[in-house]
Amino acid sequence: MRRVALVMLLAAAQGASAQGDAKRGAYLAKAAGCLGCHTETKQEAMPYAGGRALKTPFGTFYGPNLTPHPSAGLGRWSEADFVRALRLGLRPDGAHYFPAFPYPSFARISDADLRDLWAYLRTLPSSARPNQAHELRFPFGWRFLVAGWKWLFFSPGALIAEPKRSPSLDRGAYLVEALGHCGECHTARNFLGGPKRERQLAGAAKGPDGDRVPNLTPTKLKKWNDGELKSFLQTGLTPDGDVAAETMGEVIRNTTAELTPNDLAALIAYLRALPAIADEPN
Numbered sequence: 001m002r003r004v005a006l007v008m009l010l011a012a013a014q015g016a017s018a019q020g021d022a023k024r025g026a027y028l029a030k031a032a033g034c035l036g037c038h039t040e041t042k043q044e045a046m047p048y049a050g051g052r053a054l055k056t057p058f059g060t061f062y063g064p065n066l067t068p069h070p071s072a073g074l075g076r077w078s079e080a081d082f083v084r085a086l087r088l089g090l091r092p093d094g095a096h097y098f099p100a101f102p103y104p105s106f107a108r109i110s111d112a113d114l115r116d117l118w119a120y121l122r123t124l125p126s127s128a129r130p131n132q133a134h135e136l137r138f139p140f141g142w143r144f145l146v147a148g149w150k151w152l153f154f155s156p157g158a159l160i161a162e163p164k165r166s167p168s169l170d171r172g173a174y175l176v177e178a179l180g181h182c183g184e185c186h187t188a189r190n191f192l193g194g195p196k197r198e199r200q201l202a203g204a205a206k207g208p209d210g211d212r213v214p215n216l217t218p219t220k221l222k223k224w225n226d227g228e229l230k231s232f233l234q235t236g237l238t239p240d241g242d243v244a245a246e247t248m249g250e251v252i253r254n255t256t257a258e259l260t261p262n263d264l265a266a267l268i269a270y271l272r273a274l275p276a277i278a279d280e281p282n
């Protein structure tokens, strides 16, 4: 009897060690801004229960329910399903996700971090809120067309470590390009919605909601010193006392304001080290 209990205990301990760390996952979810797109904007909205409307030139997407509810959320998913969704943009049944879900950036997240994110999502209170169908303009609602988009614009795989880069700059690159998905708004897109890779983080005349998104590369990023930039990314206030527009304001509240001092410093150092690119003509 004792022996059986011991074996079970050992098995449980092994299971636990193979599982991700939910506490780390909670921090990573902030660094990746998962909350905003997966939570309604109303006051009493349940976190991660889905229903957030995301307006894009292709129509309105609704972030789905990520809580562990067995039918409304991800209750029946395995960790492997989750990894495939973020790495390859594939649904458990093999259909393609629309890139309004920024998996082209999340594909760069490390294996260990994906595990921790998954462990965190498993700890969320369950919500029965049903998912809403996206309202997309013809023909963008056809999921199979996403296969063509991915063929053109999506390259799965981890972030390539640059041999000459310091660990802090590598961390900054990871926070900006993988978790923070800053380029999803700050990199201009072509008419098919594919990012213009040669204009990485150099701003967009028309961002996701049609407004201009500023160029983050050196010389074009506002003439703020590191302290001013840091304070903007923590509070949303500019040195002249202006408030960031809401699109960025939300990124600041949910993401950059939540970063540890070391991570925020690494993120800023990475922006400073980007190649300078001129603004896109209007």
Ligand code: HEC
Pocket (backbone or CB within 6 Å): 029, 032, 033, 034, 035, 037, 038, 054, 061, 062, 063, 064, 065, 066, 073, 082, 085, 091, 096, 097, 098, 099, 100, 101, 102, 106, 117
């Ligand atoms: C910019 C908005 C946005 C952000 C940020 C975002 N998501 Fe999503 N996510 C979406 C949208 C939109 C979909 C639905 C895509 C579709 O239907 O093809 C989605 C779908 C998903 C799915 C598939 C759910 C299902 O029911 O099939 C998972 C899992 C997911 N997101 C996890 C995450 C995680 C984890 C993060 C943070 C690391 C995150 N998302 C950040 C917009 C976002």
Ligand code: HEC
Pocket (backbone or CB within 6 Å): 175, 176, 180, 181, 182, 183, 184, 185, 186, 207, 208, 211, 212, 213, 214, 215, 216, 220, 221, 222, 229, 232, 243, 244, 245, 246, 247, 248, 251, 255, 256, 267
């Ligand atoms: C959902 C779209 C979106 C995402 C994602 C996003 N931004 Fe922004 N960002 C904006 C918009 C829009 C503005 C302009 C705000 C304004 O004019 O008040 C902006 C402004 C900024 C500015 C001020 C630059 C200037 O010259 O005025 C900085 C710095 C910045 N973003 C950094 C980031 C970083 C770092 C990330 C990733 C962690 C990020 N942004 C992710 C939309 C976005």
